[in-house]
Amino acid sequence: MMSQINKADIKQEVFDLYDDYAHNRLNRRSFMEKLSLYAVGGLTVPALMSFLMPDYKGNMQTSPDDPRLQSGYVNYSSPKGGGTIKGLLSKPLDAKKKLGGIVVVHENRGLNPYIEDVGRRAALAGFISLAPDALTPLGGYPGNDDEGRALQSKRNKGEMEEDFIAAYNYLKNHKDCNGKVGVVGFCFGGGIANMMAVRLPELAAAVPFYGSQPALSDVPEIKAPLMMHNASLDTRIMEGLPPYEAALKANGKKYQSFVYENVNHGFHNDTTPRYDKAAAELAWKRTIDFFTEALK
Template identity: 30%
Template sequence: MELVREWADYESSTGGVAAFLARPACASGPVPAVVVIQEIWGVDQHIQDIVERFANSGYLALAPDLYSAGSGRPPALEASRIDGAKAFMNSIPPAEWMTVLSDETLRNKELAKLPDGEGAKVAETIGTLFGRARGSSSHDLETLVSAVGFLGSHPACEGRSIGVVGFCMGGGLSAQLACSDANIDAAAIFYGASPGADQVSQIRCPIRGFYGQNDPNIVSGLPGFAKELEKAGIDYDLRIYPDTPHAFFNDTRPSYRQEAARDAWGSLLAFFAVALGSVPTLSAADWATENSKG
């Protein structure tokens, strides 16, 4: 399918935001839209690929660059610096990621293995990325609420439903957005933190979640999340894949798990197909009945 791909700009209360957008070129009218929320690594090739996958499936898809909003991107968050930090983390087995991030002594030992000067840059970028992730959720939510508004008024989507999906840091933001924006018609969470119990009752859309069993910091919050979703009467399904790590959907990282990723993607498309506007169909028996009337 031929796609229209572009970097678009929209305004938010947090400032101007750059976003990667893709849509089917052959669409004859408005189509449903999906906000794709980045991992901590930004709107990299993996996130752009997901945007294009949605466009190939008939959606207008948009991935806001959360690091572009406001006063500008600091040097530590330039794309090349983030790529270096990601390469460093990729050199560590997925099962050890959280240990390395939380243990400064161990992290410095691994950083010391990098060429002269590189360790300090990677350390600064990792500190900036994860420090920002811990303290910027309200800022990012404002940016994302504006993204939903931008899509809602976009000629390629106007009047159609809007869904949201996020990965890792973006997964937690997807859940938060579902709690705070009534204009969301469906939300999906890939290995992101669950919202607080006091927030779940504010959700007004169906929820789907996809997680790896070997991601204890995330999955430990799922029983409580499921309990609150049940209590609030929300349509939900939280799926945990056995023997699967964090970031199993990212096919650019050693954590990628093909079978879990395939199942999750198929389930996600089926979910959005229904929640964002299913197409009426006829069974063979119904067709025969209709045809006999002629």
């Protein structure tokens, strides 16, 4: 259905509605009712819904059985969080030395195929990556994002934070890691990346994609260099960016901040129509270059 609708014909208000729905500010019924206002001409509500939902079948950039990678699921201990957490661990098959580590943090819906794909992309770029699934204590990512969001809303936020702190420790101490570990996160994961920068003084680098900012009073605790990627149309997250940058600057923190014009929250996710190829590719290149320097 996605290919039958021209993205340019969709009003920005539709993407804003989807953002509210995806972040649990609208329930499904209200979302569909509001969406019906934009179902005009040849567009129907089911067609718009289909257009907005992620398409994992045709949009993966890597394969789970990519011959260049060693990639598979592991379980690690998170005693202060969910107990035992499942994650996708990926590394280059031909690695001749210990590698920098990257924790890849999912959105607010668990370890879906897009985030697994990002974990493999990080490995193909020369790192060992771990993409945890914070839904593990509830049975893991259920196979679709709507149910994943509902499950994740049932988990305690503090315990989930501990799960990603534990992922950092697991990766830092992995036999194939050089001990330098960074984090990249998207949406909810962007907020986790900022949280890890506050809580982990030895974190080597943090890259939040359109993530909520930490409390400004926590900024002095940050030791890791930051690279922030945000979308100009993402008014919710952009509102907190200027004071965050001001606090980082006032405290002498090392950071880079990139705002991509005329793109939406979620622009890196290539399985949804919010994806912007140019912005996503540039942001990812910047991210990999940043990690290459910070994790060597």
